[in-house]
Amino acid sequence: MDEDPKRMEEGLNSALNGDGNKDDLKKRATIKTSNGGSIFEHDKDTMAKPVAEGESVQQIAEQEQPPVKQKTKRVATLDAFRGLTIVLMILVDDAGEAYPRIDHSPWNGCTLADFVMPFFLFIVGVAIALALKRISKIKHSVKKIILRTLKLLFWGIILQGGYSHAPDDLEYGVNMKFIRWCGILQRIALVYCVVALIETFTTKLRPTTLASGHLSIFAAYKWQWFGGFVAFLIYMITTFSLYVPDWSFVDHFNGDEPKRYTVICGMRGHLGPACNAVGHVDRQVWGVNHLYSQPVWRRLKACTFSSPGSGPFRDDAPSWCLAPFEPEGLLSSISAILSGTIGIHYGHVLIHFKGHSERLKQWVSMGFVLLIIAIILHFTDALPINKQLYSFSYVCFTAGAAGIVFSGFYILIDVWGLRTPFLFLEWIGMNAMLVFVMAAEGIFAAFVNGWYYEDPRSSLVHWIKKHVFVNVWHSERVGTILYVIFAEITFWSVVAGVLHKLGIYWKL
Template identity: 45%
Template sequence: MGLYELIKGEDNGVADNNFLMIEQGGYSEKEMESAPQNSKPKSNTGDIQIAAVAVSRRDASKPRLVSLDVFRGLTVGLMILVDDAGGILPAINHSPWNGVTLADFVMPFFLFIVGVSLGLTYKKLPCRVVATKKAVLRALKLLVLGLVLQGGYFHGLNDLTYGVDVEHIRWMGILQRIAIAYLFAALCEIWLKDDGDVNSGLSLLKKYQFQWVVVFLLTTMYLTLSYGLYVPDWAYQIPIEGSSFAPKTFSVKCGVRGDTGPACNAIGMIDRKILGIQHLYKRPIYARTKQCSINSPDNGPLPPNAPSWCQAPFDPEGLLSGAAPVLDGLFSVMAIVACFIGLHYGHVIVHFKEHKDRILHWMFPAFGLVVMGFGLDFVGLHVNKALYTFSYMCVTAGAAALLFAGIYVLVDVYGYRRPTMVMEWMGMHALMIYILAACNVLPVVLQGFYWRKPQNNILRLIGIGS
């Protein structure tokens, strides 16, 4: 999830003649205000780079929006905590199905950060076509990175083989979902905004009214597909290890609409139809529910008379929870909406310069989202991370907004940067931390050094992965 170094700026934020310099450590608000607007886009890349460097040096001492880096670093730290301690403390691990835990806030927080960054990156565009090409290229890079890191190519701890059978590769994943959400939100930010001035909350909504129409359509489509599609009975197979017999077949009874349980939801049906069940995540989150584990909410053996669906693959970053099959493409639905929420907060930063105005325009929507999310959960539209339900999006996006506003007050308004310096550094190096820590790249590299036989590797000698 620390991939955001890739997408927090457009080639370091250099956007032709407006010289918007998005620095490695944050966003300089003075730079956003000082962009010249009276000349045509240049075609000489060298001149652009020289000008950008000049702007960077000239404004190096001006205040930056550090809170975004701190928030990103805090989220990276939270990600590492739940990844490493989630197995020991099930209470902070992902919720087995309905409900929300500490781990369930990590992905939405990053999506929110992506949205805020987009609002700052695309404040002024000398050429929409060029910006579109860069956004598409950046999204493709993220997709490829996701397939390499999460598709199964790298082995895990105690697995000393590399490579993946393409017939069973996992197509979707965290990076893939974020790439899709980023691309969709970026294209809307590039093409769908008016030229009017902003001097109030109403004028802000009017300027970006077409983006909110997209949000409404995406939400309507998600709810329609989730609660309107008919889910028939289905079956899946599990190979019997160490046996030449045919795989064991399990049948799951459904024949319902609007079910949001593990077995018969429309999200899982779409993933099985479009991606193929062999390409889904082999360790479903619902394996830790009471129906499927005697150690719930932790993993454990199947209880007596466990439902037939307990061992079926299910992808939490699948199509409808991540996307829907429209024009044979994948576009993240609720993930995109979460990105748009962050984008709105970025718009507030761009158009309102007073701290008081920003905080007011942040806090009311944030509280509204949280109240709406828990209200929907109370009436039966459950908060569910695996399905990325609308109520889950509201709760987590609202929480992200509240936390970001709090960090902004602490760091950018009152200037308490010393207590957050570690988080700021982590936010500036999020991609490196993600690859080394969250994707097990560093442990895998260490595991390659062994004494006489692969099993005697460094990790086992120091007691990790044994």
């Protein structure tokens, strides 16, 4: 196991040739790090300095020698943190129905499931800082960023736009009248694109060394924080100043015949489910038929007696309980840029501070400050923690938690050297896109379900869940959680480990 305290830097210092002169031809290195399956690659190269008068033939020959390709090391803590996020997603998606307390909060509040999206965006930020710390050609980097953004958008629409009905419905295809344009990968694409472009275009403004003082890292990357502040202003001003009129929708999914409902609003600054600016923007931009048709607010007490679980609607449930709502919408995704901005700050700390203690002081202190801000805003009812609206308090709370967890992983893996217990998370993190698609989105389970005997419910997946887990424990809840842990998380850990040994990765 590599216990070098600088293992995580992945070639932060430029490679120099034999005499160590910083003006000599620098060696070419490639940095690869994963972002939810997206692999960021960057070539560090510079132009060779012209031969100076009086240089010896030997010196010229040494400069003209082909560069030696250095094998870079992956960021183990980042891989483990990414793997943890994928594991959390599988757990809450597939066991959330049996354990509603870990599923998404119906509105205000924060559950285990509500940490998944901001953890992903935090990872995006850290990975961008590492991948783009050296940029040779801005145009080339911009092209790669745009291409990667388009790939994420494409896969997001395929997986969550309605085309895929995995894992239970053995059909595919989407009615374009109801296609969902937003989703998890689409939000990651937007945040990645904005944060990476800011990082790219400010490359010439980056300092090589930091000034003294605890806040010098913030001043050094003021343009990144300025971008986050602009996103914050856009979100806050729109949320509290945009007028939300009455709106209507047609319920196509509950009942035999479609039925139109009208929601009475006519207000500004409302943070409840029915009349908030986040939903209004999405209805105007995408259209009400293109939003998520099963929002989590259906589990509110106002909508069902089964709250916080799913259940039949109350007879006196307000009409908006039946309405669609986009949890990964446009305005809330603008707010989510802040999560990526905070993540890239943690990456900058990793680059500039060499010692464990200096890094941890920066990371932990910021994490606790963010948590305190969020708790104050939430419990004073100034800005409740709300994942569906992606409120500022939610950004602070989840980013603070991400920073604390990331710091904890860093202590365990890099400071104490306890890497082996977290190898399964590293393996998943290195093939995050594969596990996300096959496990979290249920594509592999859908493939297995496609081979059944007489009835679609008589497939291998259903048989294992019923006979190996549920019937053995005589409990649907216990059987479900054990199935998720062993038949999904453990299974894909082994698969990811085998693929890692074979050097096979799904890269975007």
